[in-house]
Amino acid sequence: MGIFSNLFKSKKRKEKAQKYKIGMEKTRQNVFNQLNDLLASGQTIDDDLFEEIEELFIMADMGVDTVIQLVNHLRETVRLKDIKDAESLKEIIVEEMFKRYVGTDIVDTNLNIEAPLNVLLFVGVNGVGKTTTIAKVAHLLQKEGKKVMMVAGDTFRAGAIDQLRVWSERVGCLFFEKAHGSDPSSVMYDAIEHAKTQDVDVILADTAGRLQNKENLMKELSKIHRVIGREIEGAPQETLLVLDATTGQNGVSQAKTFNKVTTLSGVVLTKLDGTAKGGIALAIKESIGVPVKMIGLGETVDDLEYFDIEEYIYGLFSDVV
Numbered sequence: 001m002g003i004f005s006n007l008f009k010s011k012k013r014k015e016k017a018q019k020y021k022i023g024m025e026k027t028r029q030n031v032f033n034q035l036n037d038l039l040a041s042g043q044t045i046d047d048d049l050f051e052e053i054e055e056l057f058i059m060a061d062m063g064v065d066t067v068i069q070l071v072n073h074l075r076e077t078v079r080l081k082d083i084k085d086a087e088s089l090k091e092i093i094v095e096e097m098f099k100r101y102v103g104t105d106i107v108d109t110n111l112n113i114e115a116p117l118n119v120l121l122f123v124g125v126n127g128v129g130k131t132t133t134i135a136k137v138a139h140l141l142q143k144e145g146k147k148v149m150m151v152a153g154d155t156f157r158a159g160a161i162d163q164l165r166v167w168s169e170r171v172g173c174l175f176f177e178k179a180h181g182s183d184p185s186s187v188m189y190d191a192i193e194h195a196k197t198q199d200v201d202v203i204l205a206d207t208a209g210r211l212q213n214k215e216n217l218m219k220e221l222s223k224i225h226r227v228i229g230r231e232i233e234g235a236p237q238e239t240l241l242v243l244d245a246t247t248g249q250n251g252v253s254q255a256k257t258f259n260k261v262t263t264l265s266g267v268v269l270t271k272l273d274g275t276a277k278g279g280i281a282l283a284i285k286e287s288i289g290v291p292v293k294m295i296g297l298g299e300t301v302d303d304l305e306y307f308d309i310e311e312y313i314y315g316l317f318s319d320v321v
Contacts, residue, residue: 019305020315023297027278031060032316035093039086045078049086053093060276060316061248063283070096094317101285101309109293109307111137112237112265113146117195119203119228119235122268123221123258124242126157126209129270129296133242134204135167136296136304137268142173146201149174151191153224154208155182164206171301174198184208184220185227192231205236218261225262240293242268243284246275252287259288266293269307273297281312 021028035056043049050071057067073096074089083089111120120137124130138148150168152175154160161177168175176191188205195203207224210217228235239262243251258264267284272295281292292307 017308017311017314017318019297020308020311021318023273023295023303024278024312024315026274026276027060028316028319030276031056031279033319036090036319039090043086045083045086045089050075053089057279060279061283062279063249063252063286066100066283066286070100090317094313097282097316098309098313101282109266109291111141111293113141113202115232115234115237117192117200117203117232117235118237119192119205119232120238120240121205121207121225121228121236121262122240122242123207123262123264124209125254128209128242128244128247130209130242131160131163131167131206133268133270133294133296133304134164134206135171136301137294138168138173138204139171139301140304141202142171147174147199148202148204149176149191149195149198149200151175151187151203151205152177153184153187153191153206155180155184155187156208160206160208174200185223188224188227189231192228218257222261238265238293239263240266240268241290242270243280245269245272245278245280245295248275248277248280249283251280252283255284255288255290259290264288264290266291268292268294268296268304270296273303278316281307 035053038052054067054071057070058064074092077092122130122134134150138150141148150164150173152161152164155178161180165175165177176194178187178190184207191203207221210221225236225239241255241258241264243254255267267290269281269292272278285291295305295307297303297305
């Protein structure tokens, strides 16, 4: 028996993974339950079957390269082990997904907040849920006993400062702002100086939503990164790209671009509960080598989870294996 046949036999483990199962229902119902039907049909293992599996995985937005490599692995495993029963492929698929995500690395999805003063820099294009994500992270860290300050680094978009201020009031954390139109780098500098006087543990820094094809804005983002690093050694401790899971492969493209400019430490996937293409987490890790650190599985302030690859795969395959 493979690892996932036994992993969720524990009642406690299943209960912990229920949020993933519920949140990823659209992906499971639209894609992976079809896989279950396909492999349970008694169909002969042949090229037609592999092509159908390939199409289903591409529908889940796992990424073409990832899918091709995974299906090629299936073909080779079937040949080497002389597998005849299509249903036997279920366990192989699940275990290979896990291995492809983890690789030879120790995947750490915890936020790096061990320093006396830590900066978490949030980047991403407009409309991905960046401001809401910052609020959710603030709420989560405060529950863990951290003193948090939000910084309104998006000084260009109308209403961005007000929006973040409202969220800071809702979650009850400190807030730092300067006038609309201020230089974002100077905002970050002044925010850090202020945070040092307030015994803040974690700064959550917003940035303007930058389109990946706007080179001047991406250079500005790089400047912000350098200013933070000069004021606090080793900062920003995290540079987190916020991606809307419903955008699919466009999100992978954004990840590649932002990683070139800012050296991302992790990705926050929002709206994972709202998409039938939940395979994007695998595609991101495969394409840029950066882990998904957190995922949004709902709209409330508590609906943000540290990413767990085992529970994620359980969310995809709980009705299959």
